[in-house]
Amino acid sequence: MLVQVALPVPLYRVFDYRIPADVNAFSSGSIPKVGCRVEVPFGRQTLIGIVINHIASADSSVPSNKLKAIKRCLDDEPILNEKMLTLAHWLARYYHYPLGDVLSVMLPSLVRQGKPLDLLITHWRVLPQVTDDAFRANAKKQKQQFDMLKLHGERGASEDVLLLEGMQRSFLKTLEDKGLIERYIQKRSAPTPVSLAKMPLDLNEEQQQAVDAIIAAHEAEKYSGFLLNGITGSGKTEVYLQAMQAVLETGKQVLILVPEIGLTPQTRARFASRFAAQIVLLHSGMTNTYRLQGWQDCRTGHAQIIIGTRSSILYPFANLGLIVVDEAHDSSYKQQDTLRYHAADVALYRGLQDQIPVLLGTATPTLEHLKLVDDGKLIEYQLRTRPGNAKPAPMQLIDARLQTTHQQTQDDGARYDTGLTDKLIGAIKQTLEAGDQVLIFLNRRGYAPVLLCEACGWQADCPRCDAHLTVHYSSQNKQNAYLKCHHCDWQAYIPAVCPDCGSQNLDAKGMGTTRLSENLHAIFANPQTSKQTYPIIQIDRDTTRRKDSWENIYQRINEGKPAILVGTQMVAKGHHFPNVTLVCLPNADRGFLSADFRSPEHTAQLMIQVAGRAGRGDKAGRVLIQTLQPENELLLKLVKDGYLSFARSLLQERKMMGLPPFSHAALIRCEGKTLAATTQALKDAIAGLPASHNLAILGPIDAPMSKKNSRYHSQLLLLAKNRPQLHQVLNQWWPSVLLMPSAKYLKLTLDIDPVGW
Structure with missing residues (x-):
């Protein structure tokens, strides 16, 4: 018996390993199960991967004398179940990305590093005997921070949540030293059933129709994709809340995706005021320990309401019952590096996988989502009025x-x-x-987008990018004036005179x-x-x-x-x-x-x-x-x-021109030290396309920003009338592109369904 392991390496394959003769050396005392983490030798290094399959020795393409043994099994039970592994395979297949790297994106960093899953998080709470009289009149900041913690009730809150809300560690320590608050490690017990903390609002007819349809799909335990197309201020959030109530009352979890970190605290406050429930925030601003705990809470069912940014859609859930994608039109749902997935698309796939409703809420639906409505793949509900008949601003x-x-x-x-x-x-x-x-x-x-010499026309440009440097300063504090590139973060002092002609007539043009x-x-x-x-x-x-x-x-x-x-x-x-x-x-x-x-x-x-x-x-x-x-x-x-x-x-217009969503796009980007090398590699890639590909080809051309961070970028666009046709070509062609001699020392990336080019 051999195990196949997916490793975090940019190779489109899995790797076979034999099981040590002394299998009892593993803590489980048995063969590592599919979905467990294992530590394996890989070349001169040791990597941590995920067991994908068990195969017989005869089915391996590697000679038995060259097979290496697993060093260590890190988990007694799988950390990824069959459903999550199916999701990983779909992501790898649809976005043409190595399976090991897909799994690496799906797992929190501490899990990838092999850390145990039961790390504990510090919580803070107000001591019951403390009153407001404990503060001196001039200790206003301490009193403010104390009141913020007091709002979380007897159980308090985790340190990460408090820091996100604006509290400071120094004040937490000061209040602890004064005997006003205490830190503790919260035991992970089963959450109590969700209850209402505040009664729902009355719905208008449009809102009620949407809520009824979502609840009906939930009760039928079948997938339905909904587009909640409501003008701003029309009460989309109330639809979310009342649909969530029906799902939470059955003991299932609800995932709410938001486009930006800045929206998570206020979204949490909005849902916390309606439900007495275990609410977990997930985004890149959290510490690694908190993200691991959040991942565990989702996986074990301890989290009942999960509010997160795009990466939350890749988390494991014990019993997911509804996915809400708020501001579904937002381009920040598209990941722009590594695995270039779109969170709204993955949400629809996970809804189909779990047979649950998925709700896309927006005031400005994307053309792709309107096309899905026209094709009968999304059910649209419109909210055209504001509560109280308030009129949209003309x-x-x-x-x-x-x-x-x-x-x-x-x-x-x-x-x-x-x-x-x-x-x-x-x-x-x-x-x-x-x-x-x-x-x-x-x-x-910033202050102004361009610094210009009015004598000779010189402009302050970034030495590493094809972009102007932005002027940053305040007229009240010109000592801190500087130039900055918003693409690579390169900074420089503002020159006293023009570097080209020596003129002092330097002027900041435009407005920030x-x-x-x-x-x-x-x-x-x-x-x-x-x-x-x-x-x-x-x-x-x-x-x-x-x-x-x-x-x-x-x-x-x-x-x-x-x-x-x-x-x-x-x-x-x-x-x-x-x-x-x-x-x-x-x-x-x-x-x-x-x-x-x-x-x-x-x-x-x-x-x-x-x-x-x-x-x-x-x-x-x-x-x-x-x-x-x-x-x-x-x-x-x-x-x-x-x-x-x-x-x-x-x-x-898009239909007449054959552009997405009436065609399906793949964008190949090439990055290297010279523009000539990147362009040549893409030309060689076109030459390798199968003769009967039937794709529209645009390029190779310079990327919109051909030079960024001292690297040059070219791109190639492929358009197909139908999606299977595009993926059929990519399955055969893309692996060979990465192996081209001209691609050596270059970085080639593939973006399926790009949001811009």
Whole structure:
């Protein structure tokens, strides 16, 4: 008897190993079972792999005298059951990725390293005898952190969850030293049945139809894919909650996927306020120990509600009953390296595998999901009204060509352009004076996207990428000024003079969120120029880098005081700002002018999501879009007819052009030290295609960013009319491509169903 082991190596095969003569040396005292981890010799190193199969010695292609023995079996029982191994085989087959590497992606890092599965996590809780009188009047920060822990009740919470919510280890230690809180190791006992912590809300007719259909599919124990197509603020979350209730009451688990880490704490709070249940958060920001514990909780059934980002869809579940993919249109569900899977597609596969309902919720469905509805593979339920009959915020175009751009005066008397029209400034002022909040969306962080010499035209470019360096600084603190590449993170000081001509006329061109915030500060927050001042709250990756920063910003916004929020796409996804009644988009043209054929779709989705932040409370909202191309047909259709009509129009264009979702794509990327080498390798790959392939070929061409991080990138696109045809060609062709002589020393990757090229 031999065992076949999948190892984390980039080879499209499994490896045969013999069992030691003294099998009793294993802790189980028996042959390693399929799904267990084993430690094996591989060349000069020792690797940890997963047992995939048992075979007879006669069935091995390796001579018996060359077979090596397993060193150690790490598990008495399989850590991956048959269903998870089936999922791994499907992922490897569909995405044409080595099985061992697929399993490596599916497992937490500590499991891959061979650590035991029963690692314990530190929890913190408030001691019962402690009262608020224990704090001095000046210990406000300690009292705030204490109150945050107190909200978790008698059991407290794990350290990772507390850190995610903004608590700091130093304060936990201080409060422990003062005898106010204690740390403990929580014993893993069976969870109590889920109960309601708060009564459900009344549903309207559209919501009720969707909930009834999901519950019916759950009760029938059969797979159904649902597209919950609801305008922003239409109550999609309430549909999730009431569908979940029926599933949780039967003792099954529910998985909720969210697109970004920033959404997990508020999503947890929303579900925790409805259900008394074991809720587990899963995302890359957690420590390795916590992720291992979360993986175990999912596998053993201890976790009842699981909220996670895309990698959570690859976790094992004891008794999964429902999968919810929130903001299902979001491109962050697509993994862009290693195993290039799409979490929404894998969710549908797992629903079919487990015979459970899968719910894709969005206000802006992708064209792929609309095509699945048309093909009868998804059942669509539309939510077209907001609770209380609140109306969606109407969108209005401002023609920037006909409007005067607002000018400000610097300290030295020089005038500068704020990038905002007087009409937009007037609307912002009117909203603030009414006591409401304004959200201004600019999807470009930093101070300015380009540093330009006005004498000779020199631009500050990244030495490692085909990209301009972004200017980062604040006029209040120019000592910390620097240039940064947002693709490879290369940084440099801002030069005092032009490196080419020596001129001092260096100017930061364009506008990022920092510059926009400063311009708004000069207009609305400067007591020298404004009788009434308003806070400017900047929300982007630069201002939310610290662990507690996003929570602090969220708290400031929810105080409800008049303020201007300036943010990137971070503010567009799933946030509820009830006091925002005006949303402004000062730069709406960029996305409609991109060479990427998907860009209009993604731009429209982002615009609708941002627009949906307006008027979510009791007050009506409105959206102002500043544009230099008000006659753009796509923009006009989006504003006048709404997203669904816009998407249907794009879908018809895609059909005429034979582009996805009416064809199926595979993108081959090649990375190397020279562009000539990468291009030649892809030419050789085309020459190796079977003569009867019947595929459309685009390339080889330079990648959209041909140079990144000092490496050169070329790409090749294959399009097929039907999916089986594409995969049939790839099965034969792709392994041979990796073995080409010209591919040596190059990195070749295959992306099935790419989201852009």
